[in-house]
Amino acid sequence: MAKSLIVYFTQGGTTGQVAEAIATGLRSKEHQVDLHNMSYGEPPNLDGYSLLGIGLPVYIFRPPFKVIEYLQSLPELKGLPVFVFLLHGTHPGETGNIVRDALTHKGGHEVGYFKAMGADYFLGYLQRGYLFSPNNPTASELDSAQAFGRNIADLMMGIKYIKQDHDSPPSFVYRLERFLTNKWLVKCFYSWLFFVKSKKCTSCGICMKVCPARNITENKKGHPVWGRNCLLCLYCEMKCPTEAILSPVSWPLFSPFIAYNVWKARNNSSIVHARVIHERGRTKRLDQAQKK
Ligand SMILES: Cc1cc2nc3c(=O)[nH]c(=O)nc-3n(C[C@H](O)[C@H](O)[C@H](O)COP(=O)(O)O)c2cc1C
CATH class of the missing domain: 3.40.50.360 (Flavodoxin domain)
Incomplete structure (x- = not known):
């Protein structure tokens, strides 16, 4: 077998x-x-x-x-x-x-x-x-x-495979975004710049649990500290129930890129979207909320 x-x-x-x-x-x-x-x-x-x-x-x-x-x-x-x-x-x-x-x-x-x-x-x-x-x-x-x-x-079992073509390269803006979030910058720069609002952090540990790289440890107060293996998935910031975490991707530098991506995706008829509210670590779909 x-x-x-x-x-x-x-x-x-x-x-x-x-x-x-x-x-x-x-x-x-x-x-x-x-x-x-x-x-x-x-x-x-x-x-x-x-x-x-x-x-x-x-x-x-x-x-x-x-x-x-x-x-x-x-x-x-x-x-x-x-x-x-x-x-x-x-x-x-x-x-x-x-x-x-x-x-x-x-x-x-x-x-x-x-x-x-x-x-x-x-x-x-x-x-x-x-x-x-x-x-x-x-x-x-x-x-x-x-x-x-x-x-x-x-x-x-021997049937011939016809290799698929390579995907076409992304636009200049997408490549720039990829460059601005490359591994070297994340390791040497962004990893140090995650910020915890001490007054809001309740030391719940959710950020540590959701980190897929086990990159977050806790300091004496139980507040998160980031190591250098960040994947920039942003789940720590996204899932924080008190919105105590601010990652470098939330800086104004990235705002025009994110707005551009949203605009591009919204204007692409092959991409479906739902309107949501994201707060306190939870994403609520408005279409589902309306149905209830
Ligand atoms: C940090 C992050 C970056 C992403 N970047 C892209 C992207 O550049 N292009 C894209 O099409 N989707 C992007 N996505 C969407 C994911 O690829 C997509 O939602 C995928 O289904 C997630 O897989 P998972 O549910 O197995 O984690 C991104 C998602 C995250 C969390």
């Missing part, structure tokens, strides 16, 4: 949903599938696996740093069949290209590439009242993910 490993990173859960659907598709074709969520420790080594899948959300038009580090840590893949799936809320940028090229560079043999939309809990958008792709992945995307898994199993 073919043994497959799917390694994925997820914060909001949508990449996990697609990982499960692909696994279901593979299992229906007699594959044994191990799923590994990167938030729960180091992925297993690849010995004994005949197929590797990598799943990720798009973070500021690129892969999350954690995924990049994993790709860099992989051994020479020596022709191992590999596939990539990614979730994006608005524009995926070159994320897929980066991951696919990294795997090919490691000697992987690509057998599939799959994209789906996923509910976009990017704090800057929520604060402006928008949740893009609120109902994604949809049932039909999850069906497609299952079909993708079945198709990969067929490809492993």
Whole structure:
């Protein structure tokens, strides 16, 4: 029986949903599938696996740093069949290209590439009242993910794979945003600049719990202190029930970019959005509120 490993990173859960659907598709074709969520420790080594899948959300038009580090840590893949799936809320940028090229560079043999939309809990958008792709992945995307898994199993039996084209590069503005939030700047600069409003912080520890990089520790008062492995996912700031955290992405520097992204996404007829209110760590959908 073919043994497959799917390694994925997820914060909001949508990449996990697609990982499960692909696994279901593979299992229906007699594959044994191990799923590994990167938030729960180091992925297993690849010995004994005949197929590797990598799943990720798009973070500021690129892969999350954690995924990049994993790709860099992989051994020479020596022709191992590999596939990539990614979730994006608005524009995926070159994320897929980066991951696919990294795997090919490691000697992987690509057998599939799959994209789906996923509910976009990017704090800057929520604060402006928008949740893009609120109902994604949809049932039909999850069906497609299952079909993708079945198709990969067929490809492993010798059916020819026609490699998909690379995604087109993002616009200059998106590339500038990606540059302004690059790993080096986050590690050497932004990591130090998370700010906690001492009077508001109740030392509840939620920021520490939601950090996917376990990058937050507490000081003597129980207030958060950030290390240098920040992924800039902003979940700490987003989930804080007393709005005590201010990340550098909330500085006025980024405001025009976020406003531009919202404007672009709103004017893209293929992107659905819901109006929301985000306060005290919770996102309330206004359409759902009205229905009640
Ligand atoms: C910090 C952050 C940055 C994001 N950047 C992008 C982006 O550049 N382009 C995009 O299409 N979606 C972006 N998204 C949306 C996510 O890729 C999308 O919502 C995905 O479904 C989240 O996956 P998860 O639920 O598995 O965490 C971003 C989300 C977060 C939290």
